[in-house]
Amino acid sequence: MSDTAQHSEPNTIEDQMHAIGHAARAAAAELAKATTKTKNAALAAAAGAFRASAQDIIAANEIDLAAARKTAMKDAFLDRLALDGARIEAMAAGLEAIAALPDPVGQSIGEWDRPNGLRIQRVRVPLGVIGVIYESRPNVTADAGALCLKSGSATILRGGSESFHSSQAIHQCLIHGLKVAGLPAAAIQLVPTTDRAAVGTMLTMTEFIDVVVPRGGKSLVKRVANESRVPVIKHLDGICHVYLDRAADPVMAEEVSFNAKMRRPGICGAAETLLVHEDIVDSVLPAVVARLIDGGCEVRGDAAVMRLDQRIKAATDADWDTEYLDPIISVKTVSGVDAAIAHIARHGSDHTDSVITADQAVAEQFLTEVDSAIVLHNASTQYADGGEFGMGAEIGISTGKLHARGPVGLEQLTSYKYVVRGDGQTRP
Amino acid sequence: MSDTAQHSEPNTIEDQMHAIGHAARAAAAELAKATTKTKNAALAAAAGAFRASAQDIIAANEIDLAAARKTAMKDAFLDRLALDGARIEAMAAGLEAIAALPDPVGQSIGEWDRPNGLRIQRVRVPLGVIGVIYESRPNVTADAGALCLKSGSATILRGGSESFHSSQAIHQCLIHGLKVAGLPAAAIQLVPTTDRAAVGTMLTMTEFIDVVVPRGGKSLVKRVANESRVPVIKHLDGICHVYLDRAADPVMAEEVSFNAKMRRPGICGAAETLLVHEDIVDSVLPAVVARLIDGGCEVRGDAAVMRLDQRIKAATDADWDTEYLDPIISVKTVSGVDAAIAHIARHGSDHTDSVITADQAVAEQFLTEVDSAIVLHNASTQYADGGEFGMGAEIGISTGKLHARGPVGLEQLTSYKYVVRGDGQTRP
Numbered sequence A, B: 001m002s003d004t005a006q007h008s009e010p011n012t013i014e015d016q017m018h019a020i021g022h023a024a025r026a027a028a029a030e031l032a033k034a035t036t037k038t039k040n041a042a043l044a045a046a047a048g049a050f051r052a053s054a055q056d057i058i059a060a061n062e063i064d065l066a067a068a069r070k071t072a073m074k075d076a077f078l079d080r081l082a083l084d085g086a087r088i089e090a091m092a093a094g095l096e097a098i099a100a101l102p103d104p105v106g107q108s109i110g111e112w113d114r115p116n117g118l119r120i121q122r123v124r125v126p127l128g129v130i131g132v133i134y135e136s137r138p139n140v141t142a143d144a145g146a147l148c149l150k151s152g153s154a155t156i157l158r159g160g161s162e163s164f165h166s167s168q169a170i171h172q173c174l175i176h177g178l179k180v181a182g183l184p185a186a187a188i189q190l191v192p193t194t195d196r197a198a199v200g201t202m203l204t205m206t207e208f209i210d211v212v213v214p215r216g217g218k219s220l221v222k223r224v225a226n227e228s229r230v231p232v233i234k235h236l237d238g239i240c241h242v243y244l245d246r247a248a249d250p251v252m253a254e255e256v257s258f259n260a261k262m263r264r265p266g267i268c269g270a271a272e273t274l275l276v277h278e279d280i281v282d283s284v285l286p287a288v289v290a291r292l293i294d295g296g297c298e299v300r301g302d303a304a305v306m307r308l309d310q311r312i313k314a315a316t317d318a319d320w321d322t323e324y325l326d327p328i329i330s331v332k333t334v335s336g337v338d339a340a341i342a343h344i345a346r347h348g349s350d351h352t353d354s355v356i357t358a359d360q361a362v363a364e365q366f367l368t369e370v371d372s373a374i375v376l377h378n379a380s381t382q383y384a385d386g387g388e389f390g391m392g393a394e395i396g397i398s399t400g401k402l403h404a405r406g407p408v409g410l411e412q413l414t415s416y417k418y419v420v421r422g423d424g425q426t427r428p
Helices: A013-033 A036-052 A054-070 A075-081 A085-100 A138-150 A161-180 A197-202 A218-227 A250-262 A285-294 A317-321 A337-347 A360-369 B013-033 B036-052 B054-070 B075-081 B085-100 B138-150 B161-180 B197-202 B218-227 B250-262 B285-294 B317-321 B337-347 B360-369
Strands: A108-113 A119-126 A129-134 A154-158 A188-190 A211-215 A240-244 A271-277 A298-301 A328-334 A352-356 A374-379 A414-425 B108-113 B119-126 B129-134 B154-158 B188-190 B211-215 B240-244 B271-277 B298-301 B328-334 B352-356 B374-379 B414-425
Touching (some): A013 A129, A013 A154, A013 A188, A013 A197, A013 B360, A036 A054, A036 A085, A036 A138, A036 A161, A054 A075, A054 A161, A075 A161, A085 A138, A129 A138, A129 A197, A129 A218, A138 A154, A138 A161, A138 A211, A154 A197, A161 A188, A240 A337, A250 A352, A250 A374, A250 B414, A271 A285, A271 A337, A285 A298, A285 A328, A317 A328, A317 A337, A328 A337, A337 A352, A337 A360, A360 B013, A414 B250, B013 B119, B013 B129, B013 B154, B036 B054, B075 B161, B129 B197, B129 B218, B138 B154, B138 B161, B138 B188, B161 B188, B211 B218, B240 B250, B240 B337, B250 B271, B250 B285, B250 B352, B250 B374, B271 B285, B317 B328, B337 B352, B352 B360, B360 B374
Parallel strands (some): A129 A154, A129 A211, A154 A188, A271 A328, A298 A328, A352 A374, A374 B414, A414 B374, B129 B211, B154 B188, B240 B271, B240 B352, B271 B328, B298 B328
Antiparallel strands (some): A108 A119, A119 A414, B108 B119, B119 B414
């Protein structure tokens, strides 16, 4: 936190952020009472505004892109920042998809009677105010704002400074949607400054913000997790494993390994390490490795693996702890499922791990003992995604164990309360 | 955090705590695999040890009591610290009651199939390692250790220094139970020092501790919440309200108000403020106030309330924000349910609030709009208790909105994971 945030003179960043917090709290109370129909109307109107304002959004995005090109940002960065007609249409469609999801607010998630006649109900309620801190991906402004709105919470969005103008243009469309539906504009606020002190202040605003969701690279998430006084739903790295057991079907081993790494090497559910039972290194592994290398993947292996193909590089200790997010995979020989589980416990990131085996006992041991948010049997780690689980859009994949684990969708963005109905009961 | 915790010389508090953390992590992996039968056997054997070692526990408690008397602790403090045969029997019975509760670990809390043939299951799993920081109430050593054990997590217990010898004697019985059942002794560890730096270190041990539960007064909970880098399940104060609506049944209003305050004035679910519809100040309130005052309760009211009885004192602004935990209640006139909800939003603590009315529309508005962990209609706030909800023993009542809200019992002390079973699916 910068010094700026530690004083409280008029018009400091701190004052500005507190005013945003106050407005968010008031909007949250309104939003908690909004009907599903009203929230969906806001999303539909915002989607319409995206389409109608596509040229304005692209013009704002051009300002950001021009500045980013001047500071010699990498191509991957520029690609994530850039918006065009297709990407704006995808944002609009994303909002409509969120409108089509069931509203979690008000859902009864348990109901029972007590012998004294009290009827107890657990009911989903909004979290209140959600802070979202993200990098220069303008589409997150739309996705995160829409998910929080549908879950009944007010949002304070703080995007990367390089996407400032794009995010503001997108935010205007969300505001339009809120106004059309008669909801308070402060239900989705965008921090109107690129001053980094604003983030430091947000992370201390426990009276105004119920939870902070950092969305972005490891350094952003770590900074937020280390600094925040507000509870954090965090998604750290995805060092995902595929364990090819002795009883793995050879074709399945090849198909799943290739898909787990190469379908999209840059997503958090991509496999980074292949663990292979020592008994199948000579029988099953050669085809798996050949498929990966021929498909453009760099393979780094231990000594037993390196024997198989001259193109395999030597893995170092650091490889077992690395999230490549690139077409690179490390391959290690293990003595069996116990050793595989021990390796994952030591080097994994509690994200997603898969076992390929026809041996049910091995599968059950792996599924039970691997302590990750998502464990799979005979399936690709690339399924680690709320949409693939049938849960709809998500704000991230939580690697923490509290509140939400795995995909964080609408339900995970809510809390609950106990509603107790009686007829005059007093406790003896 | 003291300076001690910031260096890492051999045998510092920090080293000691990290060794405890390491051992807890290893024990947690064992405990996660333990069967319900094994965990229950440990609890039963520990209960037996309490009974067999009652004299030793009482002797240890005498040491603590003698020291506390010398430092002139208040009677209420000494009473909470003191153990006798009946209290030891209650601890033993408490362990047996926890053994009798259903084991949450391994429970399927959702299961569905995807069109691609993947079968997805959400399964409850242990949190891992739970840190419990509490004051000098020796029975918490038994309760908290047993609840965490049954929920499959290892525990690091840090009790108040004035109960150090008592807690050690109780801890020995828990260790005995673990050993009899073949579970690692490190599954329940008691911090073996009264050095306050140990708490500071615990609160930074994110690699070893998954969640910290502070249990005790406001200053302890606030310190933990402010300092902790480990996620906290916290229970702050209980400023609970009863709103007597215009349509309140007069007899129910009197009975529930009296019970909500006076059954046990010192628990967090005790009512601290009575909100009264202005239309029933002269008709219903006089009997309510008389009943409270005649029953030994001090009543502090606003001007309209003070007219009713000379024994009523004037409430000051501070009263609306005070958790008395004593036979004192503040009474305020409000213009209706909207004003009551607004008062609770401003002065309440998100704990437990009740509305007394025969008007269903008023009741539903109150139940929906009051943003507290527990909201009741026509029932006493003293029901705010996991046991009364049929959930069994609890480690506290959470006033936070993340992870657990309201009573924190065995289920709330678990996390979940996604278990996905396929037959070779790869993501297109």
